[in-house]
Amino acid sequence: MNAPLNSSLLKFGIGQPVSRKEDPVLLRGEGRYTDDLSLPGQAYGVMVRSPYGHGILNGIDTAEAATMPGVLAIYTGRDLEAAGLGPMPASVGQKNRDGSPARLPKQPVMTTDKVRFVGDPVAIVVAETAKQARDAAEAVVLDIEPLPAVTEARAAVAPNAPLLYEDVPGNQVVDFHYGDADAVAGAFEGAAHVTRLHIRNSRVVVSPMEPRSALATYESGRYVLHLGSQGVFGMRGSLSKVMGVESTALHVLTGNVGGSFGMKASVYPEYPALLHAAKQLGRPVKWTDGRTESFLSDSHGRDHDMVAELALDAQGHFLAVRMTGFGNLGAYLSNATTLPSTGNTVKNVVGVYRTPLVEVSTRCVFTNTTPVGAYRGAGRPEGNYYMERLVETAAREMGIDRIELRRRNQIRSDQIPYKAPSGMLYDSGDFPAVLEKALAAADWDGFAGRRAESRARGKLRGIGVGQYLEVTAPPSKEMGGIRFDEDGDVTILTGTLDYGQGHATPFAQVLVDRLGIPFERIRLSQGDSDLLIAGGGTGGSRSIMATGTALSSASALVIEKGRAAAAHVLEASAADIEFSSGRFSIVGTDRGIGILELAARLHGMTGLPDGLPHTLDVSHTDQYEDSAFPNGCHVAEVEIDPDTGEAAVVSYVTANDFGVLVNPMLVAGQAHGGIMQGIGQALTELTAYNEEGQPLSGSYMDYCLPRAEHAPSFGFTSHPVPARTNALGAKGCGEAGCAGALPSVMNAVVDAVEERGILHVDMPATPQRLWSLLNTGTEA
Template identity: 35%
Template sequence: MTATAGPEIGRARRRKEDARLITGATRWTDNLQLPGMLHLAVLRSPFAHARILSVDVGAAVAMPGVLTVLTGADLADEQGSLPCAWPITEDMLAPPAPSLAVDEVNFAGEAVALVVARSAAEAHDALAAIDVEYEDLPVVLDLTAATADDSALVHPDLGTNKSATWVFDSAAAGTGTDVDAAIAAAAEDGVVVERVFRQQRLIPAFLEPRSVVVDPGPGSATLWSATQVPHILRWMLSAVLGIPEHKLRVIAPDVGGGFGGKLQVTPEEVLTLLVARRLGKPVKWTETRTESMLCAHHGRDQLQKITVSARRDGTVTGLKVDLLADMGAYLRLVTPGVPILGAFMFNAIYKFAAYRFTCTNVFTNKTPTDAYRGAGRPEATFAIERIMDELAAELGVDPLELRRKNWIRHEEFPFTTVAGLTYDSGDYEAATARAVELFGYDALRAEQAGRRAAGDPVQLGIGISTYTEMCGLAPSRVLGALRYGAGGWEHAAIRMLPTGKVEVVTGTSPHGQGHETAWSQIVADRLGVPFEDVEVLHGDTQVAHRGMDSYGSRSLAVGGTAVVLAADKVLAKARTVAAHLLECSADDVEFTAGTFAVRGTSTTMSLAEVVVAAHVAHNLPDGVEPGLDADATFDPDNFSYPHGTHLCATEVDTETGRVTIRSYVCVDDVGRVVNPLIVEGQVHGGLAQGIAQALYEEAVHDEGGTLTTATLADYLVPSAVDLPTFTTDRTETPADSNPLGVKGVGEAGTIASTPAVVNAIVDALRHRGVRDVEMPCTPMRVWKALQGKEDVPVALGGVHGSIDARGGAA
């Protein structure tokens, strides 16, 4: 146990995980093969809303290799209802959510029957032999229409399509003044701008399809799942199915991405567990890509009516948000809470005096929505950054100068916002100044003016997004006040092995973030041990018995801090033992780089020697137990607030609608950086998903509620060749909410990039009368936005098209 030269924190180490990932030595759930394992396949409804009149399984049962075929009626008494852990209001309406539909289907893709066979092929073949008779019911798809008094109902028993209405009002909360008064005053002697923005429906489209394997065991069951939340999953499965929690082990092996899409208790996890216990044999279910697109939960899907008021000098005075949020057909694990997270972020970095947020959650006959990278924060950032550009245009000022006039200055931190949050640290001036420098802002504005004057058919647009986000998804008391069913704390344990090696057990559950590497770096620095001597264990509820898992950019800020606290406990006990062995006071013992020393002397003892002494326990102080193992739980007293400035330059062909991203610069502040290489990867991935929302991706349903983008040929996920080169940099203002000074980074790129791109597109076309282009900003939509404007010529071509490296999609 010899300490490494130089600190580990801040070092751009390659990830420990990558060796197995790139050599095919991964432990994906679908790789698991158990003796006698059976395979499960699911029959799904082709209708978005229909009554199930009958299900004939006779022909399917007779198919080769089939052991059993089950319907919702067969499992009705034991399947329970899928959990919703976020009842945002006391009167929230939440219909029962069966894993297997019994009497009625409410979205296309809902499970109606299952087949268990000796092979996956035989199970899938038998699905075609199941005969289901349906009776069509009215389909509800449009958000606005769904709220009308005469709308058809997704769940007639509820009597409405409105699940809940949640309101935050700064005047009522005591965090600000009355927004109606602010808007009325601005209407008399200021400026009021109102816009409606649409957040299209998105699909997480994670790389690894969902998969579940269950070994029922003789006395307890083990469930492997491609999940982000093994601890929450175990808890919820026990609660839903009545299985004693100590008789259920959940393991998340290597997980190939999630983006919130695997923050769920899925119907298939419930069904696979029930079937395996019923048959007494191991059972596997793995979805197809189309099943993943069709049935795994979707994200976003909101209508945002935004009203902003300001004085004539550009000082913002009020912000009103009226939101319709599409829940889909059912409330999944955190579905109702996703738009509510955005409630605290619409005000962003700006000093509004008055604010009101009203959100109505609405049922439709579509796949349920839930968390998707950013979960409420991207939606809020998009709206506020778009409306700030619209306000700047109304006032005739540079949108960057409007932001500077209204943002929180660095000397004003900590700052309590109109939404009631206290931002602990930040320096928006520094991040913006660096971004402007890297971007060449003034030169691009000059070029833009020249192109406009020349009537160039390819116009240049400049988009700005100055964002912050609340992440870490803690403290628990705040989550409780928001009626969230889980806590926000995290747990870690450190095992000091007698050979000098270290095992770190974490309650976080990585699925691509690099926890094994970052946690090893933290422990190596804290304990003065080699990076290579640290092993990180996670994702198994029998090994990591406590945890709240990974989502919401919480892992490092909360879980990493728990690791630090556990390491500090190890050192505190080791210091006591070392003092005893060195025959001195613990106050005289110093610790540096893995070695204890008596202050003012040359007497030393390595941590490895203390570990062995504590393990054999031949000579310990009175009252000290053998071993140096320690664990800790961390529950922060505030969120963390990363921020940054993203600048995007687009070239828009006014004749074809094609959008090309010419330049993209982002300067983010994520606090202290543990591993710059991992941070850079997270930023690049986030940018890709945010740009994808702006230009490419959209889940589209036809008039009958059928998803028409259920393959990757139809749902346009961009690849590296479809994206620009990113220029990235960082500023650093450490967080005050944790001893590492870290802030979240996993969602920042996604949150900031979408409005930067759309603002750039609108900026390129604003002088032609365009105020908005609905996302995704495909060539067709851009071209159509230009039509109807008096000075817009008829386009000559490029109306249709598919994904293209030069920008946009039709």
């Protein structure tokens, strides 16, 4: 048995570029997404939503709709309140600068007093067919008295701004502050130079390939919900509180998920409404979002309005960085709503630079827009973007080469471990080497020739650097379950959840490495809350570190149990049993037994002595304590046509330190996806509202996702320095593409237009915006 196990280690162990296990199934169209599910007797739900951005909800007339063909029931927010549902989850981990708690208005499952954004749900119609439910939903009459709306965070705190909640004065949820204000002020007062930029981190619509969908049932006194999520364990806990039941009274199931990027982690009003309807009607109820509806109903991302400042001494050494501004929360608190513009900005804004002091002041406010939640990176790309724009601008203002300024301020490898002013302790990294590797791959020295060639064709060409460092994998619990099945396969049970990352493959590679189990015999179970004892879900680039660490610990427990069991089977002392490459053997002999054979023996054995394991199964929970710090450098080249304003990314290279690469191919794929989302935010994706709160970009007709033609060829280089904070030495990679793309692309855009006297461009640098700046000197 040793030979095949050793060959499996060589082919499928940690560090190998193994193809994703699930791809053949998905490419054949055999995946099981939520909308693929149908249950006998299921009905269909459709949400009734507000057409106004702000208004008093005086009444809901359902009389005509209730008599329409196929209609089974219509439930309003007051119906759900009367049934004891709500409020929706709302938590803000940050306090006000004076130490007082944040203001958290209670959000009912569906609004009962006011509508606060276009798309605000006010009722659910349930009918025999989806078409009947849609027809009846259109017949529901809403009596709404329109009110003035506010859509920009800075405007929401103005003295006469419309109030969304009577108990939230000034629309302000939290006035966050971090840092020593006096020390930072002193650094700025004594600085030889101060760079100051007003930067908008633009709002984006989260557009996964799969819209949200859910299917609810009520069986034997227990709720069951099928939905796309980022973790069933956490979803069950949050949703059970809304339903007013114990978590064990709710069973959450997630199959394949076609993307999420943070958005599907939240509890949305549709879910408790569907569960209530299923219980009341005694039959399954299904709801699937329409694509246009999802522009309104799904949480958006980013939307921060910041003034960024960098203080430097006469030699260009950084003295302090200060961020002051606003986080737009939308109309309701969503998943991790305040974190991106507060705590995660603090942790990520200093990046790879020796910056003694940091201060972040953010006013997080409600507006009459779709709620804003976590979106790929959730503050990590934002923080790095602010810093890199400051560095680039400071270099120009001080007459210092932009690469030299970076070199002058980088944290050197001999200074690591490094305690950042954010309180984070960088455990590993070689930031100067990563920068040099990226510059070499990009042929930095040859750019002048390429710019001249573009100029000869009438184009403007710019090059931009985006160094980044992220704080990933926040401390949390994770399950590392290993189950030896009777059919001879092994199942991993863990509470992270794959929504496109390809977890089945790298998690299996960890077991191949730790236990020598053949790759093809390993399965993954993540989407059934009944099988989990813990689970932090997927987010914050934590999965390989959290689950990988938990699986490493669980593997050690399997080996410990296996030694005792193997000693009994081999008639030896447990102290004489060693384990290697999937085999227990007696030291100094050729007598042994493979781990799968031992597990199979235990399944069939009876009358084992007391104290001996009856199975090698392990159900283990690991407390993950220390974050990791992936870092890298992206170099983008952008070419702009001044006659049309169109910008194209014509060259893109990256050098990255993701620590130990469990699967290099999947890491590169994650980086490519993140880069394209960064390019989309930088160049094409524009979310806009008018003064009444009506969305002006409510479909793909007027919201431009990046297309294949926008994708350059990616140069991907690794410079791995193993992390010291987890058993695998990994650092996480899922959000890093965005973190490097935003600054590198926008720095390249500004570099291209600087010769026309334009020194800053906000995202997105659309053709309209660039043409207007180049030809009129003002934004369109």
